[in-house]
Amino acid sequence: MAVGRVGAPHGVRGAFRLAADLDPGILVPGVELLLEGKSGTQSFKVLAAEPRKKGWLVRVEGVDTPEEAKKLSGLTARLDRTCFPPLEDGEYYWFDILGLSVFTSGGRRLGTVRNIIPTGANDVYEVVDEEGAETLVPALEWVIVNVDLSAGKMVVDLPEGL
DSSP, X not given: OEEEEEEEEETTTTEEEEEEOOOTTTSOTTOEEEEEETTEEEEEEEEEEEEETTEEEEEETTOOSHHHHHTTTTOEEXXXXXXXXXXXXXXXXXXXXXXXXXXXXXXXXXXXXXXXXXXXXXXXXXXXXXXXXXXXXXXXXTTEEEEETXXXXXXXXXXXXX
């Protein structure tokens, strides 16, 4: 699962910034972090990971200098799904929801989930169609009729006015 993007090096020991929104219990020492770019995927064992205001500060095995860390900048960070704790029925990780095609219960395609907006009370899915029109869908049990991850599809029953 893609979880973020490698940013700039930090310090003199090969650490780098990782723009990722992960629970602290997921990115821990010993976890295998996959870094993917145009030339392929490299696997690194996490030595240290520290949550920061905008992501993480990460050190991985085999990267010991700022110059080595800079070579990783811009790569997509991935974690195996087994790194994530199982969820209850009807609960999903954001990376599961992003990119789903969204349809109304009547079969009309609304677009694709492009962003998730946390509001405190509930998340809101930003759905964008091919023309760029946006629909905001509240992530509420009575609005989300069905989520089929294997089909890449979400069915919603929008409240009046949306």
